[in-house]
Amino acid sequence: MHEEQGSSVRMTIIVDDAGSGDLLFGVVIGACREETGEFSYGLVDVRFFQQVLFCQKEYLQEASRIVSQLVAELKVKPDEEIHVCQGNIFDEAVDELRKVYGEGRVLRVKVVGEPQRLTEIAYLDEIRNLGYEPLAEREAKRAKSFFHMMRWLKANPDMLRYAKTGWPRLKRYRLFNAFHEDSLYRAVCSDCGCECEVPFKPDPARPVYCRACWAARRGR
Ligand SMILES: [Zn+2]
DSSP states (O other), X not given: OOOOOTXXXXXEEEEEEESTTOSBSOEEEEEEETTTTEEEEEEEOGGGGSHHHHHTTHHHHHHHHHHHHHHHHTOOOTXXXXXXXXXXXXXXXXHHHHHHHOGXXXXXXXXXXXXXXXXXXXXXXXXXXXXXXXXXXXXXXXXXXXXXXXXXXXXXXXXXXXXXXXXXXXXXXXXXXXXXXXXXXXXXXXXXXXXXXXXXXOOTTSOOOXXXXXXXXXXX
16 A cells, blocks of 8 residues: 655656557557556547548547546646657657646656556456457467457457458458458548548549548538
8 A cells, every 4th residue: 555645755657558469459548657556548449440540540649538538537746757658559649748748757668567467457358358368478479369369350250340450461361351341342532542432433533532531521
């Protein structure tokens, strides 16, 4: 049990992610105050890692929104530092935190120990909740874990909606191509350049827009 003793106990908030490199589920973002064991987490929904949203990197904004919320919930102490994992999912979050709390108090670090463990556990709970049992050596054997998850998806195709199907490297696997509905055609958006799906056969002579760009154009 830790006790707060005014400014004599230096506190640090540590922000980490889990699941960014994993095929299944979205990403768990954990925020931990190591000295007191306070921990809470939020989720970047898997749809941010599917098709157009992934291409447009909207997960950066979503991660930033979640980090700001988690950090605010922990009620940052006046001189408390915020240490954020180096993963690129936090690039916008760090910019935002530095604007709010000052450049010097927000550091990029390699997260280890308890904060890393708690965030990892939260991710494992989420994927077990889908009915998937992760490999014990998941973190050490990334490639093995990827194919383990892929085999599980092959056996449970209705769970593809919980997979990060927006990853460009998945295009070489038939499993993920079959995921696209037959009635949809693949196209490249004329505005943002992201791959998208449209319900008509694209005419090469005319521009095609993804849903987001189409909505933005209509709003002009
Ligand atoms: Zn677009």
